[in-house]
Amino acid sequence: MSPLPDDPSRRIGEEERDAAVERLQQAYARGQFAHEEMDELLQRALTAKTHGELAEALASLPEEKPDASTIGALSGRIRRRGAWRVPRILKVESAFGRVRLDLSRAVIEHPVVDIELQLGTGRAKITVPRDAVVDIEGLRTVWKDSLYKPRRPARPGGPKIRITGTMGFGRVKIRHARR
Structure with missing residues (x-):
């Protein structure tokens, strides 16, 4: 789960609630608290309406x-597929x-994946799973606009892929896998 915002009265979404529940389940599996406490914390997380209420439910964790992982190269190709x-x-x-x-056949274990690009020159091509929801609001391009056409209609249940960062001279192309 991402750090909580400065405004604890801001309402939470399903994505944040799901991440909190997953975090509680993982802590319970590691033996960090008893079954009775797990029930209480899960109930608090599931009924939380604001970031402040959710933070209280997770305070003992x-x-x-x-x-996180970084892939870097001064020059040449960066390629991940399969x-x-x-x-x-x-x-x-x-x-x-x-x-x-190419994330089309990749193992994605998280409901939200953040991809941060820091690219100078060249091209970037990102293939996302067919059912992914893509957010490129945080992506800044200097020279050419990024190419992305959202899939319509988006099927529920896919991962959310947030692409942020800076692209210097080149183009970012994002597409959904065909299969």
């Missing part, structure tokens, strides 16, 4: 360290060269 494991946060850094990320 240790600080969560996000699953059945690779996608971390919760993926940082891709390249000064010169091409980036090709």
Whole structure:
């Protein structure tokens, strides 16, 4: 779950509630609290309406360290395809060269995946799963606009892929897998 915002009275969404429940279940599986306490914390998380209420339900848990990984290259190609494991946060850094990320057959264990691009020149092509929801609001391009056509209608249950960062001179192309 991402850090809580400054406004604890802001309402939460299903995505945040689901992440909180998953975090509680993982803590229980590690033996961090008893069954009775698990029931109480789950009830509080499931009935929480604001970030403040959700934070209270999670207050007894240790600080969560996000699953993050960085792929970097000064020049050349960065390529991931096939059945690779996608971390919760993926940082891709390249000064010169091409980036090709194919998530269509990747193992995605998180409901939300953040991909942060820091690219100088070159091209980036990202293929997401067919049922993924893509958010590119945080992606800044200097030279050319990014190419992305959302799938209509989006099927529920797919991961949310948030693509952020900066693309210098080049283009980012994002497409949904055909199968």
